[in-house]
Amino acid sequence: MKIAFYGSSLVSAYWNGAATYYRGLLRALAAKGYDITFYEPDVYDRQKHRDIDPPDWCKVVVYDGTIDALKAAASEAAEADIVVKASGVGFEDDLLLEEVLRNAQTQALKIFWDVDAPATLAELKGCSDHPLRRALAEIDLVLTYGGGDPVVTAYRSVGAADCVPIYNALDPQTHHPVPEEGRFTADLAFLGNRLPDREARVEHFFLEPAFRLPDRNFLLGGSGWQDKPMSANVRYIGHVPTGDHNAFNVTPMAVLNISRASMAENGFSPATRVFEAAGAGACLITDHWEGIELFLKPGEEVLVARDGQDVAALVAALSRRSAQEIGQRARMRVLAEHTYVNRAEVVDKIFRARLGARMEAAE
Template sequence: MTKIAFYGSSLLSAYWNGAATYYRGILRALAARGYDITFYEPDVHDRQKNRDIDPPDWARVVVYDGTVPALRAAAANASDADIVVKTSGVGFQDDLLLAEVMAAARPGALRIFWDVDAPATLAELHASPDHPLRAALPELDLVLTYGGGDPVIAAYRALGARDCVPVYNALDPDTHHPVPPEARLTCDMAFLGNRLPDRDARVAAWFFAPAAACPEARFVLGGSGWEGHPMPENVRALGHVPTRDHNALNASARMVLNIARDSMAETGFSPATRVFEAAGAGACIVTDAWEGVELFLKPGKEILVARDGQDVADLVRDTPPKDAARIGRRALMRVLREHTYTDRAELADELFRARLKAARAIA
């Protein structure tokens, strides 16, 4: 059985950790294909106090203290694995963790950097020629990303990566699926996203401004960090929404808004995890425009695309519940047919088998 040592932010908690559902979806699907997975996560940022799930039966989870000695001890365990993965945005001493994990990997092991925020990572690398990750790229076997398309692939190769392959976000239908609406979450439009510096302006333009323009409509805002932020009276802020409540939120809103962060919108080809989560619940999704959306869902039929906040306001006013429900059903059928983590794991499995064979031959 092929062993994977996976070093990420958190598998157990989605608190300030938007990549959690991506990790869960892809790793669970890989486990179903026979991989033996150990996930290493640091006890930082109160994530362990805000767990969304218990340790699953398809992966072993090792939680280590947010200290350098504990990091080094956890990294040393990479020597037992056939595939060693360090993700972006672990949240504690990322550069040191990368160095320690890759140094511990045994000869013939596949060494991977898995970037769950490629546009932001690339911006950081371009701004810092001496960045440790930039120096490490030529020594790694593979860079995987959860989006970005050709622009991200080309950028990573130009920085010295041997290869870069997107493994896109997707749907885990066992986790995200249609449920009955709940009165406490009923609204005309919902947006779920933590407050981040490169999201503020777009949320103001695509969510708060349309809410102000549609005072008769009800808007719901989920996510951490919005406490104290000024917002129209018809916006109800929920704070952190646990993963277990995502289906209810998506199913209770007439429309669900997706707002890309600045870097994602500029790079394109990076559908957020929440797009697939909402589609999996049968929600009518409204998204700000980004390049490549038509590769995942058909605009006007399976998803609605807004060029600006005025478009969002118009869609809130002009899309009746019956039409919204129809678009949501089409989105659900599309993602079940083409965009599940089972599909993504098949791609990753093929990559791993081919690259492991090559890495062992070199060793």
């Protein structure tokens, strides 16, 4: 079966947090026999910051950031059995959705794949005439990379025929244990770009604990923090390429996950960073959000903090040995239950069941 997938970028993770998710899922689906073409626009300098070459398991089509190029790429949806428009493509998203749906075959399975459901739903609820809300009547299924029952209920309430969460997961070929590297040595490390709906939480869960523990070493990675006030025991290293993420995760005593505000409020939305860290065998401390126990067991496979004071207390009490034990238990859990192979099994069953039912109805 042919899949035409329109997303932000497969070959570049530059300002593109969905890259790991796309790569893991699509590679696992390709292994099941799907013929996949990924269409991405040449915007935000992503093509200048590629971190992988076009893979052999997926054809990548990069189109110019022009309307004509967008329409040409969208016209190729006509050749696919399954057509996917992802959220947050980054160039004329509304027009791309319209063009993709217009070109898709009548019998094709049409999917909107939302990689930021809380933000999308906030837009839909505030605008009854939103282009996506109007398009839901033509879309067979909404898939999301998180959200649980709250997102499913919300999507159905705005007109979606159905909604199924397909959670983030681990790609063991990409994220795994590696030797430690001295440049990432710290008691607690956090990696994340500076974003408006994350900054206050980074202050609360990372910078405040650093101030509380002046005798401990903290490491901050990610773009945009260079002018952020921080205590002397915080070392800022800027952008960390994806090829260095494993070493970044395994070297510190513990790493911190801080959800964006909308994700934390909604719950059931583990970031890719959660599985990257667990896959490398890191000891993960995460901010609290509803549903964490579906993925990792608090206290045994992950440490959970409700505020900055909790983070400081956890770091102060943690030893290198106990951190390694937590990291190993987390790694075993995600390898058993939360890989992209596991997720692809779910997606494959959904695709085959829906296309099969459609073929039967057409006979």
